[in-house]
Amino acid sequence: MTDMSSLHAKEPIVGAGLPMEPGSGRGRSHGTSSNEAFDRWFRYPAGFASDYVSLLLTELNIDKGNLVVDPFAGSGVTGTSARRMNYSFFGIEAHPAIAELAALKLQASPGDTSKLIRAAEHLVGLAESTAGSAASLLDNEAELTLKCFKPDVLARLVALRDLISNGEAESWKSYAKWALLGTLRDVAAVRVGWPYQNPTKAKKARFTDPLTRFRQRIEWMAADLRSVGSQSSSSTLHVVHGDSTDSGSWASLGQGAAHGCVSSPPYLNNFDYADATRLEMYFWGEIGSWAEMCRTVRSSMLTATTQQSSVGAAASASRTLQEYGDVAKRINELRDELQEERTQRKRGKEYDRVLPDYFAAIGKVLRNLSNALAPGAPVVWLVGDSAPYGVYVDTPGIIADLAASVGLKLEDDRPLRRRGQRWAKNATRHQVELSERLLLLRR
The missing domain is CATH 3.40.50.150 (Vaccinia Virus protein VP39)
Structure with a gap:
């Protein structure tokens, strides 16, 4: 197995003055914020x-x-x-x-954001009155959807979805759609957060009323749109x-x-x-x-997951990588090491197939970017x-x-x-x- 003691002990090589990522931010320890506008x-x-x-x-x-x-x-x-x-x-x-x-x-924005607020109030009012009829149709929902929500919560979500799909939000339809989709994980009764969804494990929903949470998300959108104002021509x-x-x-x-x-x-x-x-x-x-x-x-x-990998794609990627000379040799050595690790496991994941496909794709992106x-x-x-099977990949x-x-x-x-x-x-x-x-x- 590769000696990993010094491979990833990286120090800045030039010190260009670029800022380190903040240790914490508004609503996140790292990654996308849950509070920052947009x-x-x-x-x-x-x-x-x-x-x-x-x-x-x-x-x-x-x-x-x-x-x-x-x-x-x-x-x-x-x-x-x-x-x-x-x-x-x-x-x-x-x-x-x-x-x-x-x-x-x-x-x-398609107009005055106060109209977005009014559209949301209109949707919520209709959803409250139509949730009962939506509840009778829940059996038509996907199995995953049924597993994620309590029936009364799902009925309200479905009522909102159907109203938005049918045009009740008018020119604000796309905003209402994403406010609703952003609400789903907030009111789910199972574990559906990042990085993996596991609808077999129950959890307490962060918010109990989907209509109230939907309206709050609409208010965020309206505030964020107002903060932008008119764009420079x-x-x-x-x-x-x-x-x-x-x-x-x-x-x-x-x-x-x-x-x-x-x-x-x-x-x-x-x-x-x-x-x-x-x-x-x-x-x-x-x-x-x-x-x-x-x-x-x-x-x-x-391709960044074993679920996307295939023998044919990996072989094609390896041929593509040949134009990169020494770096291709480095990738191939890692691929062979991963393949050896996989064969020692009864149900090993095909990281060795992902590796060439991933880097061949990255190479194409970099070429297009450079142009x-x-x-x-x-x-x-x-x-x-990363280090699949403990094999360090820089x-x-x-x-x-x-x-x-x-x-x-x-x-x-x-x-x-x-x-x-x-x-x-x-x-x-x-x-x-x-x-x-x-x-x-x-x-």
């Missing part, structure tokens, strides 16, 4: 919060009005921070529902639902048009970003089966390392090597925080110390 609309897993993105953008010294890009836009954390600081923004997000949410945060804010490994997703950007990038790619840690939203997508009716989830959501997402950046443009990526270091091969120079690589403490007491888990790191690259 972040709080829906807490999708992410590597940072908007307050930290703002710190990074300040230190990168990008001229106001210039374009910031994010090839893993998620729920729009970088985008909303860029807007607040008077930058233009272009983001790409593979998850269709999350891309919709990011775009919603960045679009202009010189700023453009755009989110594409697409695959950032595909050059077609970047087509609307001219070569060299972007002046900076702040992003956090999926980590190589077997977290399933598609499955993370299964409850919301089942409830809204956007998917009706696991097969449909895989086909419509997971298929276009960067989109102007000379001298800075790139900040927040990413963690993900940030390998990414930096891939970046160098497409014209992006590494200027800094620094640790921000320790990772994996959630499972520190799990006796069957590896004891490799992991960290989240910040990479500063430059075109």
Whole structure:
């Protein structure tokens, strides 16, 4: 097994003055805030919060009005921070529902936000009166949905959903939809929080009345929209639902048009970003089966989990990686070590197949990003390392090597925080110390 004693003892290599991530923020110890404006609309897993993105953008010294890009836009954390600081923004997000949410945060409000409040009051009033009839139809709901809520709570949620779907919120429909989807985990009677959903384990709901919580979320939205005000006519804010490994997703950007990038790619840690939203997508009716989830959501997402891996994809990725020379050799050695570890287990997970597919995809994203950046443009990526089966994978270091091969120079690589403490007491888990790191690259 690889000697891991010195592989991940990283120190800043240049000391560019980039700020460390705050030890705590508004509503989070790390990751997306549950209280910060716009972040709080829906807490999708992410590597940072908007307050930290703002710190990074300040230190990168990008001229106001210039374009910031994010090839893993998620729920729009970088985008909303860029807007607040008077930058233009272009983001790409593979998850269709999350891309919709990011775009919603960045679009202009359809009118006076007091009308959003009135629309919510109208919806709540109707839902109170129609929840009884909705209760009689609950058997039509997905099994996962039925497991997550008490019947009276689910009846109110379904009544709201049907009213919104039928147009009762008028031009505020998308806002009402996401206020409702953000309410689901707040009122669930089982464990459906991050990082894994477990509807077999009961828990006390954080809020008992879904209609009151829905209205509170609408009030947050209205306040956040008011805080933005009118956008500068010189700023453009755009989110594409697409695959950032595909050059077609970047087509609307001219070569060299972007002046900076702040992003956090999926980590190589077997977290399933598609499955993370299964409850919301089942409830809204956007998917009706696991097969449909895989086909419509997971298929276009960067391979970072064993659930996405296949023999064919891994073989194709290994061929793609050959163009990267020594870094490909490094990846192949890790792949072989992981394969050996897997064969020693009766039901080992196929991390050896994920590894080449993940890094081949990252290489494509970096190439597209490099083409989109102007000379001298800075790139900040927040990413963690990993140790499947105890085999240490220096993900940030390998990414930096891939970046160098497409014209992006590494200027800094620094640790921000320790990772994996959630499972520190799990006796069957590896004891490799992991960290989240910040990479500063430059075109």
